[in-house]
Amino acid sequence: MNARKKQESAKSEAVHRGVRQDEGMRLASIRPAIEVCDLSFAYPDGHAVLHHINLSIEQGERVAIVGPNGAGKSTLMLHFNGILKGEGTVRVDGMEVAGPNLPRVRALVGMVFQNPDDQLFSPTVFDDVAYGPIYMGLAQDEVQRQVTWALQQVDMEGYASRVSHHLSVGEKKRIAIATVLAMEPSILVLDEPSADLDPRARRTLIQLLKRLPQTLIISSHDLRLVKELCWRTIILDEGRIVADGPTLKLLSDEQLLYAHGLEPV
Numbered sequence: 001m002n003a004r005k006k007q008e009s010a011k012s013e014a015v016h017r018g019v020r021q022d023e024g025m026r027l028a029s030i031r032p033a034i035e036v037c038d039l040s041f042a043y044p045d046g047h048a049v050l051h052h053i054n055l056s057i058e059q060g061e062r063v064a065i066v067g068p069n070g071a072g073k074s075t076l077m078l079h080f081n082g083i084l085k086g087e088g089t090v091r092v093d094g095m096e097v098a099g100p101n102l103p104r105v106r107a108l109v110g111m112v113f114q115n116p117d118d119q120l121f122s123p124t125v126f127d128d129v130a131y132g133p134i135y136m137g138l139a140q141d142e143v144q145r146q147v148t149w150a151l152q153q154v155d156m157e158g159y160a161s162r163v164s165h166h167l168s169v170g171e172k173k174r175i176a177i178a179t180v181l182a183m184e185p186s187i188l189v190l191d192e193p194s195a196d197l198d199p200r201a202r203r204t205l206i207q208l209l210k211r212l213p214q215t216l217i218i219s220s221h222d223l224r225l226v227k228e229l230c231w232r233t234i235i236l237d238e239g240r241i242v243a244d245g246p247t248l249k250l251l252s253d254e255q256l257l258y259a260h261g262l263e264p265v
């Protein structure tokens, strides 16, 4: 085995075993896509949701965050591009998610919200999907190309002139995913991407996510999707990480699953 292959294999083994980020760094000498150090967060009403979260996600990894309703999955994800800011540190590609770094962080991290109504605000589907590429400063023809491509990826080519807020929930979800795909961010954070999708749209989404080279972080109650897509799973319960390791191992541990409101699939 040559040196590069050895390093790659050591890195994948490190990721496989869920080793700490500093070991991963030593083995791979690349910055993690996302690194969270001792993050705690309470909403302004005093409701404490996240408690001392530590995790590191390598470039190109596909990681699921699962756990019961109210565990804090969405709250945690909203820290990955600085929509929420708690105590502790979040870094994206080595940059702290704070202050002057926020525009650069947000160019790297594409976030699909759990509720598509939080994502869609323009008069038409085209405008919603074009918003990101226009904001990135792309030329008109490139914007058109990106919008067409992104709508194709979610099987919604014919919807460009439709009114976003008139769409069905599942249609909105697909457009919300397209708005983020259109910017081709290097890290995709998807909060319940398959919720409200019909079986065909769900399958299309899984095939699409499998093809994408980006780092993927997916929160989902759809454990079959998790099993198909994510090699690594993090279980969050009551704002704490209770397990972090290979998906197949965690999802075959019935005791662990039932203890945290989950069921074997």
Ligand SMILES: Nc1ncnc2c1ncn2[C@@H]1O[C@H](COP(=O)(O)OP(=O)(O)OP(=O)(O)O)[C@@H](O)[C@H]1O
Pocket (backbone or CB within 6 Å): 043, 044, 045, 047, 049, 067, 068, 069, 070, 071, 072, 073, 074, 075, 076, 114
């Ligand atoms: N704006 C807010 N103000 C106060 N509490 C909030 C706010 N948003 C969420 N919470 C609370 O924070 C906790 C975590 O919510 P969060 O949406 O992160 O959970 P989740 O794990 O994503 O759940 P689900 O599986 O239902 O999507 C819940 O108890 C919720 O009621």
Ligand SMILES: [Mg+2]
Pocket (backbone or CB within 6 Å): 073, 074, 075, 114, 191, 219
């Ligand atoms: Mg949620």
